[in-house]
Amino acid sequence: MSESRPAAVIILAAGEGRRMKSRTPKVLHSLCGRTMLGHVLAAVSELDPEELVVVAGHGRQQVSEEAGRQAPRARVVVQEEQLGTGHAVRMVTEALGVPHGTVVVTYADMPLLRGQTLRELAGRHSAAGNAVTVLTARGDAAGYGRIVRDAGGGFVRIVEESDATPAELAIDEYNSGCYAFDGELLADAIKRLTTDNNQNQEYLTDVLEILREAGHTIGTVLAADVAEIKGINDRVQLAAARRVLNDRILDRCMRGGVTITDPASTWVDITVAIGQDAEIRPQTQLQGRTAIGAGARVGPGCTLEDTVVGEDATVLYAVCRQAEIGPGATVGPFAYLRPGSTVERDAHVGTYVEVKNSVIGAGAKVPHLTYVGDAHIGERSNIGAGTIFANYDGVAKHHTTVGHDAFIGSDTVLVAPLIVGDGAYTAAGSAITEDVPPGALGIARGRQHNSEGWVERNREGSRSAQAASQARAAQLARGGDSPEPRTALQARGDHPPETLVD
Numbered sequence: 001m002s003e004s005r006p007a008a009v010i011i012l013a014a015g016e017g018r019r020m021k022s023r024t025p026k027v028l029h030s031l032c033g034r035t036m037l038g039h040v041l042a043a044v045s046e047l048d049p050e051e052l053v054v055v056a057g058h059g060r061q062q063v064s065e066e067a068g069r070q071a072p073r074a075r076v077v078v079q080e081e082q083l084g085t086g087h088a089v090r091m092v093t094e095a096l097g098v099p100h101g102t103v104v105v106t107y108a109d110m111p112l113l114r115g116q117t118l119r120e121l122a123g124r125h126s127a128a129g130n131a132v133t134v135l136t137a138r139g140d141a142a143g144y145g146r147i148v149r150d151a152g153g154g155f156v157r158i159v160e161e162s163d164a165t166p167a168e169l170a171i172d173e174y175n176s177g178c179y180a181f182d183g184e185l186l187a188d189a190i191k192r193l194t195t196d197n198n199q200n201q202e203y204l205t206d207v208l209e210i211l212r213e214a215g216h217t218i219g220t221v222l223a224a225d226v227a228e229i230k231g232i233n234d235r236v237q238l239a240a241a242r243r244v245l246n247d248r249i250l251d252r253c254m255r256g257g258v259t260i261t262d263p264a265s266t267w268v269d270i271t272v273a274i275g276q277d278a279e280i281r282p283q284t285q286l287q288g289r290t291a292i293g294a295g296a297r298v299g300p301g302c303t304l305e306d307t308v309v310g311e312d313a314t315v316l317y318a319v320c321r322q323a324e325i326g327p328g329a330t331v332g333p334f335a336y337l338r339p340g341s342t343v344e345r346d347a348h349v350g351t352y353v354e355v356k357n358s359v360i361g362a363g364a365k366v367p368h369l370t371y372v373g374d375a376h377i378g379e380r381s382n383i384g385a386g387t388i389f390a391n392y393d394g395v396a397k398h399h400t401t402v403g404h405d406a407f408i409g410s411d412t413v414l415v416a417p418l419i420v421g422d423g424a425y426t427a428a429g430s431a432i433t434e435d436v437p438p439g440a441l442g443i444a445r446g447r448q449h450n451s452e453g454w455v456e457r458n459r460e461g462s463r464s465a466q467a468a469s470q471a472r473a474a475q476l477a478r479g480g481d482s483p484e485p486r487t488a489l490q491a492r493g494d495h496p497p498e499t500l501v502d
């Protein structure tokens, strides 16, 4: 289809979109991980036009930046005042000259349009040698310009809804806002537009009537899928379009071998990749550059943004941003992986664990109630419940390294900067402020002192005092006197890393 390669594609994106009631220009509202403008740029790139032009006006700075991000070769033409779709196209022909060949014009508020549909439109346009070919649809035409035909079914003109008679309003064929023009005829006719209509605008749609009256052939192509040509004017329509696009993405995933247990509550951005036999469970959102490996299970209740999940990993009830989860690793329930977090192969990040800018080494476990910030945890190390990597001194962030096969006792505070060596232990409840050499046990906590009989002396008559008296009496009856130290180790004054939770 190279003969129908268009000379230019013009995307109109200058309107404010007042019906969005937003500070953000309409075409920069997003669905499925891309702005409306971004979706349209992706679709038109399939036409491989010689020239790609975006008309910007309202919010031109942001619109130009987005155009540059999504399609670096796009040229931006500014329409100072939004005086209509025809006026917008006139700004392009005045700025860039008359294009020789096919010019495709489309609106940036049609995010569901497929590149394939545009290719067919351009192809049929050049094959038929039309002056202009317009993409139309049939169905509920409310809000759209209607296609007026003569008794023989020939194209007459497009009438905007606000200018239509009751009879014209009853027409069920409508204008998509997507056209293939002969460039020279377009450039000529566009100069002859008037603002003689209810919106006092230069309508691009009037070009078709002008060309027909001059004796040129106007073609129409009926869109096969009405959903594709939905123009988004307000947030209700945006939500409906998002649903349609999400369904398209999920269909593609499922046909590619992915299990989606609840499509209704699963939202996947167009930029996401999911491997075969992965299972995406309910209430899950996969966003941005997220990639899910083959056989991985994600959800229920996950929001993953720019996150890579390895093969056969499991992630449930987790929020992960710019994180990497290795093959076979398990994350959650109720985990939060912040940017720069890497959970290596077969490692485990469990419940109420937050990780930031850290590596959890292969096979290591951080099972419960822990904050890991700016740290590197070596392979197979075990981080006890309630451990805090204290990385911030109020001014700067510092790094902690825990070696491999280390054992951090429950409720340890590791005050960075710090190195805990390979195979080292820390005692539960320690505030570790100095490096722990490999294989050493780091203890940093007050020694326990039991004040015998304190409760009976100071809480006389309380339930606790009664319980204490009863226990003492029972002990005496058994022939004991004072309570035994708990362990021989304690008797020697050497503290074990007790209260390990697993």
Ligand code: UD1
Residues within 6 Å of the ligand: 012, 013, 014, 015, 016, 027, 055, 057, 079, 081, 082, 083, 084, 085, 086, 087, 088, 107, 108, 109, 143, 144, 145, 146, 158, 160, 174, 175, 176, 177, 202, 203, 204, 205, 230, 231, 232, 233
């Ligand atoms: C337009 C069509 C209508 C069609 C419908 C399809 C005209 C006159 N009407 O109506 O026949 O059925 O789209 O969705 O073309 N824009 C500019 N500059 C302007 C005005 C608009 O760049 O001065 C851009 C907008 O940003 C938008 C697009 O053109 O992306 C369409 O404008 P909009 O106001 O939404 O047109 P509709 O009233 O929907």
Ligand code: CA
Residues within 6 Å of the ligand: 109, 231, 232, 233
């Ligand atoms: Ca519109």
